[in-house]
Amino acid sequence: MKSSxxxxxxxxxxxxxxxxxxxxxxxxxxAMSSLVHALQKERGLSNMVLASGGAQGAELLAxxxxxxxxxxxxxxxxxxxxxxxxxxxxxxxxxxAIAYTLQGVAALPxxxxxxxxxxxxxxxxxxxxxxxxxxxxxxxxxxADSANEPEISRMLVALFHLMQGKELAGQERACGTSxxxxxxxxxxxxxxxxxxxxxxxxxFEVFASLASARVLLLWQAHVAGDTxxxxxxxxxxxxxxxxxxxxxxxxSADWFAACSHRLDALHGVETxxxxxxxxxxLHKLQAQEQALAALQALPPGAEGVAGAIEGGMAFxxxxxxxxxxxxxxxxxxxLGRDILSLVQQQAQRLQTMQSQIHEARTALxxxxxxxxxxxxLMAQHQLSESDAYQLLRQTAxxxxxxxxxxxxAVLAMAALVPxxxxxxxxxxxxxxx
Amino acid sequence: MKSSxxxxxxxxxxxxxxxxxxxxxxxxxxAMSSLVHALQKERGLSNMVLASGGAQGAELLAxxxxxxxxxxxxxxxxxxxxxxxxxxxxxxxxxxAIAYTLQGVAALPxxxxxxxxxxxxxxxxxxxxxxxxxxxxxxxxxxADSANEPEISRMLVALFHLMQGKELAGQERACGTSxxxxxxxxxxxxxxxxxxxxxxxxxFEVFASLASARVLLLWQAHVAGDTxxxxxxxxxxxxxxxxxxxxxxxxSADWFAACSHRLDALHGVETxxxxxxxxxxLHKLQAQEQALAALQALPPGAEGVAGAIEGGMAFxxxxxxxxxxxxxxxxxxxLGRDILSLVQQQAQRLQTMQSQIHEARTALxxxxxxxxxxxxLMAQHQLSESDAYQLLRQTAxxxxxxxxxxxxAVLAMAALVPxxxxxxxxxxxxxxx
Numbered sequence: 001m002k003s004s005x006x007x008x009x010x011x012x013x014x015x016x017x018x019x020x021x022x023x024x025x026x027x028x029x030x031a032m033s034s035l036v037h038a039l040q041k042e043r044g045l046s047n048m049v050l051a052s053g054g055a056q057g058a059e060l061l062a063x064x065x066x067x068x069x070x071x072x073x074x075x076x077x078x079x080x081x082x083x084x085x086x087x088x089x090x091x092x093x094x095x096x097a098i099a100y101t102l103q104g105v106a107a108l109p110x111x112x113x114x115x116x117x118x119x120x121x122x123x124x125x126x127x128x129x130x131x132x133x134x135x136x137x138x139x140x141x142x143x144a145d146s147a148n149e150p151e152i153s154r155m156l157v158a159l160f161h162l163m164q165g166k167e168l169a170g171q172e173r174a175c176g177t178s179x180x181x182x183x184x185x186x187x188x189x190x191x192x193x194x195x196x197x198x199x200x201x202x203x204f205e206v207f208a209s210l211a212s213a214r215v216l217l218l219w220q221a222h223v224a225g226d227t228x229x230x231x232x233x234x235x236x237x238x239x240x241x242x243x244x245x246x247x248x249x250x251x252s253a254d255w256f257a258a259c260s261h262r263l264d265a266l267h268g269v270e271t272x273x274x275x276x277x278x279x280x281x282l283h284k285l286q287a288q289e290q291a292l293a294a295l296q297a298l299p300p301g302a303e304g305v306a307g308a309i310e311g312g313m314a315f316x317x318x319x320x321x322x323x324x325x326x327x328x329x330x331x332x333x334x335l336g337r338d339i340l341s342l343v344q345q346q347a348q349r350l351q352t353m354q355s356q357i358h359e360a361r362t363a364l365x366x367x368x369x370x371x372x373x374x375x376x377l378m379a380q381h382q383l384s385e386s387d388a389y390q391l392l393r394q395t396a397x398x399x400x401x402x403x404x405x406x407x408x409a410v411l412a413m414a415a416l417v418p419x420x421x422x423x424x425x426x427x428x429x430x431x432x433x
Numbered sequence: 434m435k436s437s438x439x440x441x442x443x444x445x446x447x448x449x450x451x452x453x454x455x456x457x458x459x460x461x462x463x464a465m466s467s468l469v470h471a472l473q474k475e476r477g478l479s480n481m482v483l484a485s486g487g488a489q490g491a492e493l494l495a496x497x498x499x500x501x502x503x504x505x506x507x508x509x510x511x512x513x514x515x516x517x518x519x520x521x522x523x524x525x526x527x528x529x530a531i532a533y534t535l536q537g538v539a540a541l542p543x544x545x546x547x548x549x550x551x552x553x554x555x556x557x558x559x560x561x562x563x564x565x566x567x568x569x570x571x572x573x574x575x576x577a578d579s580a581n582e583p584e585i586s587r588m589l590v591a592l593f594h595l596m597q598g599k600e601l602a603g604q605e606r607a608c609g610t611s612x613x614x615x616x617x618x619x620x621x622x623x624x625x626x627x628x629x630x631x632x633x634x635x636x637f638e639v640f641a642s643l644a645s646a647r648v649l650l651l652w653q654a655h656v657a658g659d660t661x662x663x664x665x666x667x668x669x670x671x672x673x674x675x676x677x678x679x680x681x682x683x684x685s686a687d688w689f690a691a692c693s694h695r696l697d698a699l700h701g702v703e704t705x706x707x708x709x710x711x712x713x714x715l716h717k718l719q720a721q722e723q724a725l726a727a728l729q730a731l732p733p734g735a736e737g738v739a740g741a742i743e744g745g746m747a748f749x750x751x752x753x754x755x756x757x758x759x760x761x762x763x764x765x766x767x768l769g770r771d772i773l774s775l776v777q778q779q780a781q782r783l784q785t786m787q788s789q790i791h792e793a794r795t796a797l798x799x800x801x802x803x804x805x806x807x808x809x810l811m812a813q814h815q816l817s818e819s820d821a822y823q824l825l826r827q828t829a830x831x832x833x834x835x836x837x838x839x840x841x842a843v844l845a846m847a848a849l850v851p852x853x854x855x856x857x858x859x860x861x862x863x864x865x866x
Contacts, residue, residue, distance in 0.1 A: 002512050004535035011528035018524075079435050091451075093783050095444035099776045102437035103748050110745025128749035312543025315536050316561035343532045350526045351805075372784075 004339055005298065011346060012292045018148045019288055021083065023281040025094065025143040028078040029156065030274040032136045033163060035071040037267045039136075040170040042068050043129035044260060046115045047122040047174055051181055054118060065112065072105055090146030097142045101135035108132065126174040133167050145364055149284055150356035152277070157360050158210035159273045161367075165203030166266040172196040173259035176239065180252035185239055188384065195386030197236065206363050215273055222265045231258040295342075315340060366404050373407035376414050437772055438731065444779060445725045451581045452721055454516065456714040458527065458576040461511040462589065463707040465569045466596060468504040470700045472569075473603040475501050476562035477693060479548045480555040480607055484614055487551060498545065505538055523579030530575045534568035541565065559607040566600050578797055582717055583789035585710070590793050591643035592706045594800075598636030599699040605629040606692035609672065613685035618672055621817065628819030630669065639796050648706055655698045664691040728775075747773060799837050806840035809847050 042064045048057030079098065111128050114120050120128075140163055144156035175193045179185045185193070208216060223229065235255050239247055370392070377388040392410070396403045475497045481490030512531060544561050547553050553561075573596055577589035608626045612618045618626075641649060656662065668688050672680055803825070810821040825843070829836040 001509055002535075004532045004539065007512075007528045007532035007535065011525040011532065014524035014528060076434055079440075091447035092444040093780075093787070095440045095447060096776060096779050096783055099437045099440035099444065099772070100780065102435075102440065103773045103776060106437065107745050107748035111749060114746070128746075131749055312540050313547070313561075315540035316544060316564055339532070340536045343529060343536060346529050347526075347533065350529060354526070 004343070005295075008339060008343055008346065009292070009295050011350070012288065012295055015148070016285075016288045016292055019281075019285055022147055022149060022152060023285060024078070024082050025146065026152065026156070026277050026281050028075070028082065029140050029143050029159065030278065031071070031075045031078045032140055033159070033267070033270045033274055035068070035075050036133050036136050036163060036167065037263070037270075038064070038068040038071045039129055039133055040167070040263060041260075043126060043170065044173060044256065046112075046125050046129070047177065048256070050115060050118065050120060050122045050125055051178065061115075072108075090142065094139065094142040094146055097135065097138040101132070101139055104132035104135045122174065122178055126171065130167070130171060133170075137164055137167060141364065141368075145361060147360075148353075148357060150353050150360060152280055152284065153357050153360040154210050155212075155273065155277050155280060157363050158207050158215075159270065159277065160364065161203045161207040161210070162266070162270055162273065164367075165200040165207060166263060166270070168196050168200035168203065169259065169266065170263055172200065173256060173263070176235070176255045176259065177252055179239060180235075180247050180255050181249060183246045183249045185242070185247060190240065191386040191390075192384065193236075194240070195389055199389075206367075210360070210363070211273070212276060215269060215276065218272055219269050222268060223262070226262070226265060228258045228261040228265065232262055298339075314338070369404060369407045369411065373410040376410060380414075437776070438728075441772060441776055441779065442725070442728050444783070445721065445728055448581070449718075449721045449725055452714075452718055455580055455582060455585060456718060457511070457515050458579065459585065459589070459710050459714050461508070461515065462573050462576050462592065463711065464504070464508045464511045465573055466592070466700070466703045466707055468501070468508050469566050469569050469596060469600065470696070470703075471497070471501040471504045472562055472566055473600070473696060474693075476559060476603065477606060477689065479545075479558050479562070480610065481689070483548060483551060483553060483555045483558055484611065494548075505541075523575065527572065527575040527579055530568070530571040534565070534572055537565035537568045555607065555611055559604065563600070563604060566603075570597055570600060574797065574801075578794060580793075581786075581790060583786050583793060585713055585717065586790050586793040587643050588645075588706065588710050588713060590796050591640050591648075592703065592710065594636045594640040594643070594796065595699070595703055595706065597800075598633040598640060599696060599703070601629050601633035601636065602692065602699065603696055605633065606689060606696070609668070609688045609692065610685055612672060613668075613680050613688050614682060616679045616682045618675070618680060623673065624817065624819040624823075627673070628822055632822075639800075643793070643796070644706070645709060648702060648709065651705055652702050655701060656695070659695070659698060661691045661694040661698065665695055731772075747771070802837060802840045802844065806843040809843060813847075 042061070045057045045061040045064050049061055111125075111132075115125060137160070140156070140160045144153065144160045147153035147156050172193065175189060175196060179189055179193070208219065211219065231254070235251060235258070238251075373392060374385065374388045377383055377391055378385060381388075381391075383391065392403050392406050395401075396406045399406065475494070478490045478494040478497050482494055544558075544565075548558060570593070573589070573593045577586065577593045580586035580589050605626065608622060608629060612622055612626070641652065644652065664687070668684060668691070671684075806825060807818065807821045810816055810824055811818060814821075814824075816824065825836050825839050828834075829839045832839065
């Protein structure tokens with residue numbers, strides 16, 4: 001027969017097991033951050049080789065591929081360490097995102113062969129790498145979404161948005177590089193470029209709202225106020241205000257260099273977040289271990305304290321809410337306290353954690369809703385990504401609503417009127433520009 | 434080195450393990466439903482004994498206690514079967530709710546001794562049993578909140594609201610019985626009674642919005658349109674319109690009998706939901722087993738299909754969204770399909786499940802928010818439960834908002850201005866009536 005104390009301890013053990021699993025997921029996320037950076041560098045060099053017909057970048061591309069391979073091996077090691085702990089729906093989604101990413105990794109040699117053969121345009125090459133990186137980011141997303149510890153959850157959500165913003169910055173590098181190289185900014189490319197700028201800024205806003213003070217300092221010193229950023233902003237302005245006029249082709253290399261420096265600086269911030277994340281996981285695990293050990297050290301007779309001392313009615317009379325839980329009090333439950341008050345304290349702590357986790361995840365879910373609504377509009381009305389985004393934004397402005405609400409309405413409508421699989425998409429809607 | 438197929442299978446295994454654990458939690462919930470019913474009967478008889486000074490009900494109370502003990506033993510068996518599967522935050526909350534309830538079960542003998550000695554008023558006895566039953570309901574709440582399968586989640590949320598509404602009906606029985614017995618309805622008791630009616634109706638509304646067609650039929654036939662319900666409604670009306678005048682004391686027994694029949698009928702509906710729930714768990718588990726077996730039967734070479742057949746670039750070219758997932762297609766992935774499309778299908782299925790679970794849980798979380806805000810107002814302003822509820826409702830009406838939004842605002846403010854533990858509560862606010 002299992003006692004009340006048994007389940008009080010079991011609750012801690014659940015938390016502990018989830019935290020151990022989360023620690024492994026965090027290590028995977030850190031490895032993913034380095035892999036994504038390596039793939040972004042490889043994408044930049046691959047585009048350089050493709051755009052120059054092999055004249056430029058080839059001598060850097062070969063070693064960069066080896067570096068990316070090393071990061072892939074690193075990710076695979078972390079995957080082997082993940083372990084089989086079941087954790088329900090979020091665990092399933094994480095595994096599925098990993099399966100997707102591994103499909104992309106398996107297809108990477110074929111992509112490289114095509115780059116080598118010069119059989120791709122830089123635009124197609126950019127999209128292909130973007131798809132693989134999107135898989136890596138989906139893994140980070142699911143890891144963040146499955147985190148059951150508020151501080152770790154918050155930091156993972158921050159890191160996800162930093163990585164997502166950086167990837168959009170990487171795509172902006174490719175977009176600008178080919179615009180400058182061609183000497184022209186076509187209307188489609190212009191809209192896409194503006195969309196990439198706006199989207200990355202939204203990501204960085206969420207990141208900055210969640211990041212620690214220490215990370216924010218580095219962020220402000222090395223990224224937001226950097227000379228590379230100033231150069232990027234100047235070239236952005238020139239490209240977008242030079243209507244009709246042609247762009248200075250020689251700027252292509254300057255743009256690429258400034259953007260690349262910016263990506264490196266962003267990766268530096270990522271690395272700091274990754275370090276903080278791993279330290280945090282260790283601290284949390286130690287605190288859980290201590291709390292669990294303290295509970296397990298309770299004398300077997302503790303169970304009966306409430307009944308024996310207070311005449312058995314304590315359960316029915318304990319009408320006062322338990323003391324507010326303080327995070328510092330994690331360590332040692334005083335031996336004198338009875339099980340009932342420990343249970344009540346734990347209930348309050350778990351409730352607080354749940355609310356805080358819910359808060360941290362909101363940013364993730366809002367992003368997901370927006371992305372899904374955008375994807376749906378793109379498929380239904382054959383819109384570009386930036387047009388679908390503008391449609392959502394304009395509708396929100398017209399209806400005086402948040403974009404989030406409009407996106408939810410779009411998805412809710414789609415759930416009621418599912419499109420027939422295989423049916424041709426609706427012809428371009430009048431909203432299309 | 435783990436393959437893409439490995440993680441595709443692992444995702445299913447996560448779901449499967451979560452489903453097995455959920456099946457056990459459902460069995461626990463079913464046992465809790467019977468325990469709560471037995472405790473409600475014991476409470477009714479205990480009050481009868483206390484109110485009559487031992488003259489009535491004593492011969493029924495002793496066997497009813499044995500029946501309740503049998504249900505406790507049954508719950509303990511289910512607890513032994515629960516198993517140690519970790520499932521993160523929700524698992525921890527479930528364990529903690531169990532620990533709390535077991536504290537109440539351990540204190541039950543002391544409560545019974547006090548009843549036997551006649552050392553309690555019926556009101557205190559009602560509150561004591563209500564507290565123990567609230568523990569049982571918290572277990573059901575957490576089981577519903579941890580469910581990671583949409584249909585099971587929906588059914589558990591329905592069952593929770595049915596059980597919660599039934600408990601409020603049980604408290605109404607006690608409230609009305611003592612009002613009729615005393616021949617007077619005091620203003621405080623009158624407000625509490627109205628609050629109990631309104632709260633149980635809200636619970637039953639949520640239940641009816643989530644229940645299956647079959648359950649709803651039984652609900653309408655045996656509860657909503659029953660002759661006992663008509664009698665209950667008539668006595669409610671008479672008691673609440675008889676202002677100033679005294680109540681007919683002889684109605685106390687009629688009221689108790691009609692309410693008791695109603696509780697039995699409600700338990701009949703619970704039993705049907707419980708049966709459906711267990712059948713549903715079995716079906717879902719079988720479907721998962723089949724889907725998992727089909728995945729595991731894929732030839733080892735399937736991994737390479739995308740790479741081998743389509744020149745390796747399939748990952749980068751598969752731009753079409755996967756077919757809409759149909760629930761009937763759970764069974765057998767066609768062998769000819771490649772891993773990539775299986776991964777994409779699974780992603781879509783998991784996404785759909787997540788949205789549906791989110792929807793089912795909304796009712797739970799809205800209820801929790803409202804209860805927490807009510808509790809906070811009660812503690813801060815020393816209000817009764819019904820006054821706290823009226824305050825929330827009136828504020829919502831004045832501000833033209835949903836009660837849910839007002840409750841969230843109350844909690845958000847409290848998080849910013851935490852009350853000092855142990856500090857005296859704010860003196861009764863002017864809002865108090």
